[in-house]
Amino acid sequence: MTATRIVLLGPPGAGKGTQATNLISDLGIPHISTGDMLRAAVEAGTEVGLQAKAVMDSGELVSDEIVIGIAKERLSEDDAKKGFLLDGFPRTLAQASALEKTLGDLDAALDCCLALAVDNEAVVARLRKRSEIEGRVDDNEETIRERMRVYDSETAPLLEFYRSRRVLIEVSGMGTIEEVGKRVRDALD
Ligand code: AP5
Numbered sequence: 001m002t003a004t005r006i007v008l009l010g011p012p013g014a015g016k017g018t019q020a021t022n023l024i025s026d027l028g029i030p031h032i033s034t035g036d037m038l039r040a041a042v043e044a045g046t047e048v049g050l051q052a053k054a055v056m057d058s059g060e061l062v063s064d065e066i067v068i069g070i071a072k073e074r075l076s077e078d079d080a081k082k083g084f085l086l087d088g089f090p091r092t093l094a095q096a097s098a099l100e101k102t103l104g105d106l107d108a109a110l111d112c113c114l115a116l117a118v119d120n121e122a123v124v125a126r127l128r129k130r131s132e133i134e135g136r137v138d139d140n141e142e143t144i145r146e147r148m149r150v151y152d153s154e155t156a157p158l159l160e161f162y163r164s165r166r167v168l169i170e171v172s173g174m175g176t177i178e179e180v181g182k183r184v185r186d187a188l189d
Helices: 016-027 034-044 047-058 064-075 078-082 093-105 120-134 141-155 157-164 177-188
Strands: 005-009 031-033 084-087 112-117 168-172
Touching (some): 005 016, 016 031, 016 084, 016 177, 031 034, 031 064, 034 047, 034 084, 047 064, 047 141, 064 093, 093 157, 112 157, 112 177
Parallel strands (some): 005 084, 005 112, 031 084, 112 168
């Protein structure tokens, strides 16, 4: 595998976190999930967490200002110099532009945007199942549907953004975790 700066894109429940966790040990780069970072901030009761909680619980997007701030801070850490696997960031065109500028300032560029394509109803079933096991506040049916709506309006346009940058690779996220994992590895090789 040659790509070291990767963005994982896909709707809620597409398997971004699952595939990222399985990939990072092979790639030796950090897995940076803005969703995980925001949940940790909520848990810790930080200023960012206090501002983000209600927004996350309703399935809306946390402001670009907050998210770009935490992503830039994380990307400036030492371990991100060898690359990164970004999961859940960017999610808006403003975030994608901010990432492009941050990398440009470092004389670096994204190697690829790997987009997982999934069937909406299958994803709703996955997230309902997770809600029974983990009880994530935003995994109830109404909020799942809102997260999907937000993905379609705010995040799906990034497919065209990265296609125009010639770094987009689309992979089916349907099938077992292992089947998707194989497709992802084949795509990155
Ligand atoms: P975030 O945590 O990023 O949530 P999400 O994008 O909705 O992602 P999920 O974790 O639900 O899905 P995933 O694709 O990672 O799938 P996973 O592998 O977990 O963000 C949460 C919130 O934070 C946002 O709504 C927003 O408010 C805020 N936020 C975060 N980033 C932001 C940003 N950049 N800008 C603004 N706001 C931001 O899998 C899901 C389930 O399916 C798991 O149970 C898994 O075991 C299962 N599964 C995975 N793959 C398969 C498979 N192939 N077959 C069967 N089951 C599978």
